[in-house]
Amino acid sequence: xxxxxxxxxERMPTYFVSHGGGPWPWMKDTFGSMFDRLEKSxxxxxxxxxxxxxxxxxxxxxxxxxxxxxxxxxxxxxYYDYSGFPEKTFRIKYxxxxxxxxxxxxxxxxxxxxxxxxxxxxxxxDHGVFTVLAVAFPExxxxxxxxSLREDCDPAAHIELGRALAPLRDEGILIIGSGMTYHxxxxxxxxxxxxxxxxxxxxxxxxxxxxxxxxxEQLISWTDAPAARLVHPHPDHLLPLMVxxxxxxxxxxxxxYHEDAMFGSITVSSFRFGHVVDRHTAHSQIADRSRGRRxx
Numbered sequence: 001x002x003x004x005x006x007x008x009x010e011r012m013p014t015y016f017v018s019h020g021g022g023p024w025p026w027m028k029d030t031f032g033s034m035f036d037r038l039e040k041s042x043x044x045x046x047x048x049x050x051x052x053x054x055x056x057x058x059x060x061x062x063x064x065x066x067x068x069x070x071x072x073x074x075x076x077x078x079y080y081d082y083s084g085f086p087e088k089t090f091r092i093k094y095x096x097x098x099x100x101x102x103x104x105x106x107x108x109x110x111x112x113x114x115x116x117x118x119x120x121x122x123x124x125x126d127h128g129v130f131t132v133l134a135v136a137f138p139e140x141x142x143x144x145x146x147x148s149l150r151e152d153c154d155p156a157a158h159i160e161l162g163r164a165l166a167p168l169r170d171e172g173i174l175i176i177g178s179g180m181t182y183h184x185x186x187x188x189x190x191x192x193x194x195x196x197x198x199x200x201x202x203x204x205x206x207x208x209x210x211x212x213x214x215x216x217e218q219l220i221s222w223t224d225a226p227a228a229r230l231v232h233p234h235p236d237h238l239l240p241l242m243v244x245x246x247x248x249x250x251x252x253x254x255x256x257y258h259e260d261a262m263f264g265s266i267t268v269s270s271f272r273f274g275h276v277v278d279r280h281t282a283h284s285q286i287a288d289r290s291r292g293r294r295x296x
Contacts (some may be wrong), residue, residue: 004220010050013274014162014248016177016241017042018257019061019132022082022091034262041257042135048272053103054220054287055143057165059244061237062127062180063148068110069118070103071146076123086125094130101141102173106145106228110250113164120148128178147243153235155220155242162246169274172230175247177240181268193265197229200267202226207245207253207271215253219245228294241271248273 062081063069073085076098080090103119110117125133127224150157167174181203182196202225206218219242221234222228232238245253257270 009067010275012049012172012174013054013272014169014175014177014253015270015271015272016179016244016258017045017132018180018182018268019128020180021263022085022291023092023127023131025131025135026089026092027086028107037150037259038257038270038287039135040086042132044256045136051172053142053174054100055145056096056133056137056174056176057102057106057145057147057168058129058133058176058178059147059149059240060126061149061240062126062128062184063123063146063234064151065118065120065148066151067116067118068150069120069123069148070106071098071123072077072100072103072121073098074100075121076144076146077122078130079124079126081126086230090132094125094131094139094140096125096133096140096142097146099145102143102145105171106147106168109164109167113160115161115164132178142219148243149236149239153239155222155235155239157221158239158242159246162243162248165243165247166249169247175244175276177242177244179237179240180243181238181270182262182266183237184231184233186265187230190262190265192209192231193260194265195230196265196267197260198226199228199231200269202273203269204255208255212248212250213246253276 018038020035020038025039040110073095078093107119109115123146125144129144133144166174168191170246180193181200184192206215210218222238251274254272255269256272261268
C-alpha cells in the first residue's frame with residue numbers, strides 16, 4: 001500500500017486594495033493613463049500567489065448591512081451601484097460563480113466565534129468587486145463569495161471578523177478587502193492633496209512597520225490619525241482594511257501599490273499581508289519535495 005504525503009503550500013496572503021474610481025477598467029478612453037499603476041498592481045496579485053486560489057472572499061466597501069452578511073447566490077448577477085457613467089458600463093459582466101459551500105463554511109467559522117451573520121441569496125457583484133477581480137483574475141474561473149460590512153462601522157468588530165476568517169487562508173481561500181485609502185468625494189481635488197498624503201503616511205507606518213498587536217490598536221483608533229475625518233467622512237471605504245488586517249494575524253504588511261496623483265492630486269495605496277512567494281520558485285520547491293519523496 002502506497003502512502004501519499006500532503007504538500008503544504010504557503011498560506012494565502014490577505015489584501016486591501018484601493019479599487020479606484022467607478023468602473024474605470026472599462027473607461028480608459030475617459031480616464032487615460034490615470035489607473036495604469038493600479039491596473040498593474042492588480043495584475044501582479046495573481047502572479048504573486050504561490051498557488052491558484054480555490055475561491056475568493058471579498059469584502060467590498062459598497063455593501064453594508066445591519067449584520068455581517070454573506071452572498072450565497074450560485075451564479076451572482078451584476079449590481080451596478082453607480083450612476084452617471086456611459087451606457088456600456090451597465091452591460092459589464094463578470095461571470096465568476098458563487099460558492100454556497102464556502103458561504104456555509106464561513107458562517108460556521110463566524111458562529112464558532114460568536115459573530116452573528118446573515119445570508120443573502122440575491123446579492124450580485126458590486127463595482128467594488130468586479131472592478132478589482134476583472135483585472136486581477138480576468139478569466140472569472142475562481143468562485144467568489146462577498147461579505148458585507150456591518151453598519152455600526154465598529155473597527156474592532158471588523159478586525160475580530162477578520163481574525164475569525166483567518167483559517168480560510170490555510171484552505172486556499174484568498175481574502176481581499178476592497179475600499180480606498182482616501183474617500184472624500186467632495187474633496188477629490190487639490191483640497192484633498194495634503195490630507196490624503198498625511199493619512200497615507202500614517203497608514204504606511206502603521207501597516208508596514210509596527211507589530212501585529214500595535215497595528216490593530218492603531219487601526220481601532222484610526223480617527224486619531226492625521227486628517228482622518230477629512231480623508232474618510234464615513235469609514236465604509238476603510239473598514240475592508242480592518243478585515244484584511246484581522247485575517248492577516250501576525251503576518252507582515254507590504255505596500256503593493258502607491259501613487260500621489262490619482263484624480264490629479266490624491267494619494268492612495270494598497271497593501272498585502274503575508275510573505276511574498278514567487279510562483280515559479282514555489283512550484284520548483286514542490287517539484288523538489290516530490291523528487292525527494294520518490295528517492296526515499
